[in-house]
Amino acid sequence: MEKLIITVALTGNVPTKEMNPHVPITAEEIAQDVRRCADAGAVLFHVHARDANGRPTLDIERFKENVRRIKEVAPEVIIQLSTGARAGKDWEARANPVRLLPEMASFTTGSNNLPGIVYENSPQFIQFLAQVFKETGVKPEIEVFETGMINNALYLQKKGLIQGPLHFDFVLGAPGSMPGSVKNLLFLSESIPSGSTWSVAGIAKAEIPLATTAIVLGGHVRVGLEDNLTLPDGSPATNPKLVEKVVRIAREVGREIAGPDEARRILNLDPAQKDRILSRID
Amino acid sequence: MEKLIITVALTGNVPTKEMNPHVPITAEEIAQDVRRCADAGAVLFHVHARDANGRPTLDIERFKENVRRIKEVAPEVIIQLSTGARAGKDWEARANPVRLLPEMASFTTGSNNLPGIVYENSPQFIQFLAQVFKETGVKPEIEVFETGMINNALYLQKKGLIQGPLHFDFVLGAPGSMPGSVKNLLFLSESIPSGSTWSVAGIAKAEIPLATTAIVLGGHVRVGLEDNLTLPDGSPATNPKLVEKVVRIAREVGREIAGPDEARRILNLDPAQKDRILSRID
Amino acid sequence: MEKLIITVALTGNVPTKEMNPHVPITAEEIAQDVRRCADAGAVLFHVHARDANGRPTLDIERFKENVRRIKEVAPEVIIQLSTGARAGKDWEARANPVRLLPEMASFTTGSNNLPGIVYENSPQFIQFLAQVFKETGVKPEIEVFETGMINNALYLQKKGLIQGPLHFDFVLGAPGSMPGSVKNLLFLSESIPSGSTWSVAGIAKAEIPLATTAIVLGGHVRVGLEDNLTLPDGSPATNPKLVEKVVRIAREVGREIAGPDEARRILNLDPAQKDRILSRID
Amino acid sequence: MEKLIITVALTGNVPTKEMNPHVPITAEEIAQDVRRCADAGAVLFHVHARDANGRPTLDIERFKENVRRIKEVAPEVIIQLSTGARAGKDWEARANPVRLLPEMASFTTGSNNLPGIVYENSPQFIQFLAQVFKETGVKPEIEVFETGMINNALYLQKKGLIQGPLHFDFVLGAPGSMPGSVKNLLFLSESIPSGSTWSVAGIAKAEIPLATTAIVLGGHVRVGLEDNLTLPDGSPATNPKLVEKVVRIAREVGREIAGPDEARRILNLDPAQKDRILSRID
Ligand SMILES: [Mg+2]
Ligand SMILES: [Mg+2]
Ligand SMILES: [Zn+2]
Ligand SMILES: [Zn+2]
């Protein structure tokens, strides 16, 4: 079984300091959390941007600032920028993080309900964003909230817009879309082509149980305050505590933790492209 | 195993005479197809409306006209009106077919991609439409394009807006959402509460294979030109031919066909409310 | 999807004329049934032997006689001889049909309960029989009554005793072993290596429903009086009627029927070895 | 989710001190291990007997001695005696541990291959042993090595020989029977009637991964040197260390551990019958 890649979804668009005081909002807070999580065993960081008021933004300058600080304190980690829609629906604005040339960016290949909204990723938008991935050579992480999104990604691959082997992240347990059960996780992991890689992002109470299941199944794990604010014992989570918990569980079952270079190999990331983003953030 | 309920999705919003000359568009054509399909063994009819140009419409008068003619030629069948969005996004207009008090109406409890569009059914809209189902006492058929829609329906049930046992229709194989495989159908049929009823609507090439699987599994079947225009041998389908095929397959495997009253019992429809719609269509 | 291979298990060890007058017992009856079933679309024949009193026997002369008559009336079909244990537990006697060099022979790679008996195929016996398959170059059909038998076969393959791609036959619904549900069939079909071929033999009432499911899934089908004596309508089955039913269902869903040469290609049988058995039956 | 019941299979029939010096063989060693494991969180103990040479035996005096010592040092735990066949095939001898009136006894309801042997539990033997369970009122733990054994148990329940809700133990990963995958465990857990309870006993390397999966799924866990001699880090296991590991994993994911009385409630054991065995061991 491959070593375990631990991803941290640090901030997201929804969490606030009021919900959990440990949510990193500023570039400085985000970078410090990256450093602590990397020390604990995480290698891949899913990054959003917030404005001066802590609200989600697609302002590319904010993304650059986050990346700049992360690269200073943790130059070895893999940065994955978000292309999510809660921060804005403008197609170009959503694509801009990809154009910064991070090693990875998230890509939700379909639409579904989330609390209070339709998370809209129309067939036309998906096609557009896939074209940006193609032009930039950035590796997408396919965010799968529902089964059909797998097939939509395979369709883009078949059309030559994105390249396999694909990496999927199954986002399970968000109200409005696929629930966070072991059955659902196993089902999705069996619905992707062999040779693909996958991780799971369990939402809220589903986070640690599904992470645990992925450790056993040979998948990878995403944790973080974007997805879940509370530890299983009811106390407030922090990003490093979540990573530490995953590491302890992995050790108990004998699964080793991947370092940054091992993660790049597992994910088919070209190490030579590791720092392309530096040219874009000056 | 319960007898088999055969539903026909006669017309839909997308098919045209150019695609298949047998698509029933006018009230007269629709009613004639209902009669032929009922004679062949179908009992439940999923009905859309088209305007004078054959385009999809939410014009309630068109719905009334369709119902009027169907009731004349086939008073025994169960009518299920569509609340789909391709004919218009106005909430009230989409709810109006429910207010005609048909025995059933369709209800998609989530959002997903379909060819060229996001099929939008936001959390707020779902809540609104569930309220209309509650007020009218009309039985919803929960249209499930993705797994999360099951849970969304159960959430509405838990809130007291719709009543169990629920009837689900798994719509599989539409580009943009869950593919039409046996694995997916079995998975969904295992994801609903015991005591629920379900049918499958396989799209295009998936129609007959999934109908066949449902016959074996003890589920029910929806066929019709809304979902599929072509017979497995490549020739143009007609609604009655699709019903006849399902009946022949059911007979081969020893599954009996439900008549209208048996279907009402299986679906928990109150026979006393069978003709409430008559008061609304005059 | 590949064309459908139809296997007939003509006689078995248990059925008698008292149970169903159409069970072929003598070489003549067996050969006539092969001819009729081949005319109806079957290509692979699973053959047992009975003695002069109609009782199961491992007498190799009886096998030869059956083969001789089959080859006279249906030289094109694929013959698969049984190595089952109900007719005797002697290792050499069970292996002797393989040494006749039929194109295929059955091989149950584990033990399970059947009505009134433990169907014993010990690890040591399996190893022995695999060696005979290796020496003769006969292709085994792995008879799977329980999940572990798949793995046992893969273990023999790993040790170089049998050669992939393997062909599995899932025998489901026999009292004492795995029940004949769609879930179980799908599960087993997902538990074999990709590139394998498989068929299903549903026992008794499970025969036609599982055959139907296999048609849809892209697997192959075994029917016959060994497995089931009764048509879904309750009337006595005959081998040709069962084949005809499978053919009709396949046609309804658009699956084509494989002829002998197509079946050999799908099963990786070398056509040059088609008649090796003739040298052994004189 | 119910609290977690931890079972320990302390000794088994196969392990020796040469394989792992920590295997408890004598009554004294067994009792000491029970005490240590109970202190760590285990409540249910699966007990075999060995003779003076450390070889498996069905000698009822040896069982009594084991029970006597366990009851002295750990009167609160649930004792489950083995009826396995490796220690002898005599029907009466296999049934005798049940007649000691332990709270539970193991019951394998079918046959399968294990290393070097056919594990024979014929339909006739199963019927016989079920009758003993009925007469004694002892609760069986249904040991499931293959799917069909579930159905065999349900058949005995239907005939009134054993009483539901049943408790199943899925034994996965033993060479010759069902492999120890998450898929197999989930499949079996979905193949039992709702209202049943279940645990998993993963063999060898499968022990901790499947225990971990069961913790997440809401099942229960059996560990112990009978099933596995080695910790995931490659060092020799001990029974208490295996229990401690399970407890730590459960705590990480927030699953609480059941005490003896909670376990009795979950398993539907009558607390009034807790000490019936004392009358038989004097
Ligand atoms: Mg889904
Ligand atoms: Mg099995
Ligand atoms: Zn995000
Ligand atoms: Zn419709």
Ligand SMILES: [Zn+2]
């Ligand atoms: Zn046979």
Ligand SMILES: [Zn+2]
């Ligand atoms: Zn044991």
